[in-house]
Amino acid sequence: MTSTTDIVAKLWGLCNVLRDDGVTFNEYVTELTYLLFLKMMSEVRDPQGGLREERLPDGYRWGKLAKLEGVEQLDYYKRLLLDLGKPEVKDNLIRSIFTDAQTRLRKPTNLKALTSNIDQLDWFSAREEGLGNLYEGLLEKNAADKKSGAGQYFTPRPLIDCIVRLMKPQAGETVQDPAAGTAGFLVAADRYIKDQTDDLYKLPEAKAYFQRHSAFVGGELVPDTHRLCLMNLLLHGIEGGVDNIDTLSPDGEGLPKADLILTNPPFGTKKGGGRPTRSDFSVTADTSNKQLAFVEHIVRALNPGGRAAVVVPDNVLFEDNTGRRLRTWLMDLCNLHTILRLPTGIFYAQGVKTNVLFFQRGKRDKGNTKAVWVYDMRANMPAFGKTRPLTVAEFADFEAAYGSDPNGGAKRKEQGEDGRWRCFNREAITGRNDNLDIAWLRDTEAEAEETLTEPEDIAAAIIGHLKAALEEIEALSEELEPDSVGEAVAIAEAAE
Structure with a gap:
């Protein structure tokens, strides 16, 4: 265009x-x-x-x-x-x-x-x-500009489109993003459905009305970002649906149950070390770790049989105590069938290591995860940044391995210890104390970062590593001395 x-x-x-x-x-x-x-x-x-x-x-x-x-x-x-x-x-x-x-x-x-x-x-x-x-295009341009700072955790369009293609949103489903940002996931889901329905003209009028007015829901905390979100939805023919709320507050309990949740929640801890104030939270009620709390929201917000794809940082996969309890709870209530280990450098904060969790809410509350397939797109990958942006082509092999079933039920073939695609049964994961930070290929991330040439990319990588380290220290401090976390976070934010 x-x-x-x-x-x-x-x-x-x-x-x-x-x-x-x-x-x-x-x-x-x-x-x-x-x-x-x-x-x-x-x-x-x-x-x-x-x-x-x-x-x-x-x-x-x-x-x-x-x-x-x-x-x-x-x-x-x-x-x-x-x-x-x-x-x-x-x-x-x-x-x-x-x-x-x-x-x-x-x-x-x-x-x-x-x-x-x-x-x-x-x-x-x-x-x-x-x-x-x-x-x-204007929102993406803003996110790509390092000086604006808007792209720190901006979800790249190729990644959004990959996730939407795999999850296959359908007309008549309620699609939720509890941390909507500027509505990138919701707009992409809408586009996918319109491509399948001739811009909704193949649908009966009642279903078409539902798609325009009720199909897409969510929350966004920041008022200015919420404003951009509503305009983006409106210009794509979607009437609102995203509220200016803190999803981790009681307002989040009011979001409609969803058939599909697509989201990239904010990373880090709540300001001042505050905990979620949701009456329905139990697993993460005592943590200020936002990404853990958002995972609990997503599981609770899914209808039985509903599916989700969520971007999370590495610590969700390996953190002990609350993190481990959350993973065990998640694998009981849901079929966590796939984890995609994303390469570094695709977010503005280059040091942030991320993954995509794909899971389906079970119709019962026990033993839903039998095995987890892991695709390692991080090891031995080139450095992504200003000089090498992420493209749709990078996801082709993963999409082929994932298969055509949104819920991971397609026939899959292991690639062995030398490949990127492996399966780990529930017993093997239990033997790891439910640690899902699974890597078997030699990770050349450090070597890749040495190839960064743009000063802005190098600076972003350094800042990202420092922030990631600070968040891990905060999480550890919270587990050891919960009462002192608020003070520690406040001091860290003041230092910034």
């Missing part, structure tokens, strides 16, 4: 205008989102053919904003952002996108430069290729 790529590049170039007005890298996309939302609303038709712009109150639309000049335009823009987030706005989605919205722009000339440049973009081509694709 050459036109979309060109438009994304031009939009990102407008960030220089924002920087001149004191807007930081972290605020770039949020600031552009307000303006792009108004412009795109004037360009998009909804599935029923009505202009989306009609959802905005009269007098709060792009046409009026773009015509104004100078201080009058800036004052009108500030008032527009404030008013669209007020309770009296009847459209819930519009109100959610603009809740607490405010501009960082101070110079009228810069606002005029932005509105003029946005108006001059090739919106005909953008409409043809999909405004949702354009917006996703």
Whole structure:
């Protein structure tokens, strides 16, 4: 999509205008989102053919904003952002996108430069290729820019698409992401379903309505990220579904049960060493380790027979005490059939070692995991980074080994000690004290990192290793002296 790529590049170039007005890298996309939302609303038709712009109150639309000049335009823009987030706005989605919205722009000339440049973009081509694709491209551009910091744990699109292809979301299923970010997993699942149903036209109207309004649910903690998430969903024809909540609080208990959960939860500990406040949590109720707590949420949120694919750091696989209890509980309640050991360097924080857990919720609560298949995509892999980005092709061998059954039931063939694909029965895992950090190939990660040449990649690798080490120390401290963890975390955060 050459036109979309060109438009994304031009939009990102407008960030220089924002920087001149004191807007930081972290605020770039949020600031552009307000303006792009108004412009795109004037360009998009909804599935029923009505202009989306009609959802905005009269007098709060792009046409009026773009015509104004100078201080009058800036004052009108500030008032527009404030008013669209007020309770009296009847459209819930519009109100959610603009809740607490405010501009960082101070110079009228810069606002005029932005509105003029946005108006001059090739919106005909953008409409043809999909405004949702354009917006996703902007989010990905932001994540790829080291200075923005947005990509620290940004899930690469090739990985998202691989997971979605394997999990095969179906029309009529409820799909949840409890840590939705900018909705990358939900949008990819929606795209997969639309490809199977001729953009939902093959579905009866009631099912099509469900797909647009109820199929995709989740939570996102950070307000600005939630704003980007809602806009991304809207531009792909999905009406909301993701709430601005802390999933590890009682609000998370209210998320609908799911047939499929796809997610990359945040890593690390809750600020101040706080524990989850969920009344339904038992295994992780006493830990501040977010990734362990999210795994408990995912298991509890699945319908019987429901399936999940979740990105987790290595310590979920090997941590003792709470970690071990969680793994044993998970393998009892679910069929944990597959673990993908991901290569290092695919996330901005290069030192973070990650995996994807694929499992299915059992219809009974005991003995669901009989064996775990492990694919090692980490050992003897090249260094991924700015000079060698992750591509779809990297996952081809894993997808072939995984097979066509989303729940790991396809016929599989072991590759032996010299291959990347091996099976470990439940007895063998029990003999490891339920430690799932299983590696048998010589790991050349250190050698690979020596090949990093970009200063930004090298710095990111160093920072990532330090953060990973700090998190492991915090987890160990929590097990030894639970009462002192909050103070230790606070000191560490203050040091940052």
